[in-house]
Amino acid sequence: MAGKTLYDKLWDAHMVKQREDGSALIYIDRQLLHEVTSPQAFEGLRIAGRTPWRIDANLATPDHNVPTTERSSGVEGIVDPVSRIQVKTLDDNCDEFGITEFKMLDERQGIVHVVGPEQGATLPGMTVVCGDSHTSTHGAFGALAHGIGTSEVEHVLATQCLIQKKMKNMLVKVNGQVGEGISGKDIVLAVIGKIGTAGGTGYAVEFGGQAIQDLSMDGRMTVCNMAIEAGARVGMIAVDSTTIDYVKGRTYAPKGADWDSAVQAWSDLHSDDDAVFDKIVELEAVDIKPQVTWGTSPEMVVAIDEFVPNPDDHDDVVVKEGIGRALEYMGLQADAAITSIKLDRVFIGSCTNSRIEDLRVAAKVVKGRKVADSLIQALVVPGSGLIKKQAEQEGLDVVFTEAGLEWREPGCSMCLAMNADKLGQGEHCASTSNRNFEGRQGFGGRTHLVSPAMAAAAAIAGHFVDVRDYLS
């Protein structure tokens, strides 16, 4: 019999019951909650008179709606009344059901996908869910993690289980070492450019190869975060010493004898050598250059030294029209150099790139330089209060503010513009987030996805530049 993939192992270890129709009941070890996708789930529980199955398996924090400016007056200080009600509703629900929540004024508050791993609430070998598609982030720990809808949030609250169908296995292998200045973000954008936004649909994707193993946990989380942008609900990376070193000593990580047994158990969290994948995609790391998206889908991506595509170069009508529509929305000319794209704003943050390493590399690029005068705004939004504190201890906040970037409080911020941070109509933004859909960062806003280093360099130049020229 062939060996098992990492996904097979995680699946088998959480199988409560295989049903006759091919679906299975899968046990969920951890649920993360935030204010946007949970209110209707709690309401559903109340209406049906149900109680949560295992309250202490849940962890909550508000992130999407919280202001990133001065917030000392807490929830009451949220200006937008609709946002305020949503954050308050999360607070009330967690209080009522006894769920641990890092509220707005708690220094542990932050973006849910940053907070879970930071606290050790995400552990190798777990099943992790959250009512948010970027839950794939947690797969970086050798966990089976994916986003769910609100009905499923309610289902997990009530039963600690999900009804699932097994996905197919895909291996994305990035061979060799990346060059200097190339980050996890460039790797994953290159993968999406290669397989497309639906390339991973129906698959659990495992990322492997030397370039992936070389990444820190911060970089691995960036890669798994964007698995969903390739259509895969699940992105995963095998457990190794990098994973274990990261987890050790975190608040909710096992301690003492439990730690030793856990580490022992986690050593099996990789695909067996003879495991069979339904699909394998390989990339050579040396070929990966800094990536920039030019269009309105993450697959519309090219390298910094390339050009905006021309619809006339394509025969397929759907592709041709897709490019044409994206160019019109983005206000770009076919065949223009990527470096010619001028920027109005820069956003460094989001669950993709708001961890300490992201902030360090961005700070390194802007240190001693000044943001271009033509820019309206450049924001740096740390992923959690603890990252903010760490960055301040390292003096990164001073580097940013001296260069002319704004240093903010933690939250989702301009990633999806549910709070006050947003793009104006027609504005171009170099953003370290994960989605460049129409209107994502504000009505009529134009998003270009890049790495933190590339965003920082673009802030200085006022247009896209190859960050490698800034690092040497």
Next chain:
Amino acid sequence: MRKFTQVTGIVAPMDRANVDTDMIIPKQFLKSIKRTGFGKNLFDELRYLDEGQPDQSCEGRPLNNDFMLNQARYAGSTVLLARQNFGCGSSREHAPWALEDYGFRCVIAPSFADIFYNNCFKNGILPVTLDEAVIDQLFVELFANEGYEITIDLEQQTIKAPNGEAISFEVDAFRKHCLINGLDDIGVTLEDADAIKSFEAKSRTLSPWLFDAIG
């Protein structure tokens, strides 16, 4: 949940690939803590010329007359015909809530994003996957015939087009069962409470650290 057995209705065309959930219901409407009332903001950025705000009446907002939902021939439509990778992006269940609230009961496309596909079944909407060529043909017929109506029979797993043709489709047995009977799947899962408890007991012995309380 509303039952889905047979639906006959006017078909509306969403003739572009990769329609994401931000497009189906833009984020500013996600601030609601309710499940209902999203229909008026379905496809908000395509449907209206101005930027929509939550809690705002949509009467009197400038309409984009080019958008299909604003055309008289698609008024009252209950079936949406779409292109590949429909529902990609954010996991927001507000997307099927908006479709359902507007009146759509069925979405037909060559492919769907996984989370959206799953969310539809939880809300009484049937997503149907058909071959690209069949979809192309349906688009041609739909554009050529005003008042184009089809019947979707979930029991039989067929779609009947006006030309009398019956197209069959696949659907997972459990999901079909829940949809036809309007079942809440939490209730179904709780019937297995004993299996869940014994799994938990076993897992707790094997990996006690998975059960350390968050607190």
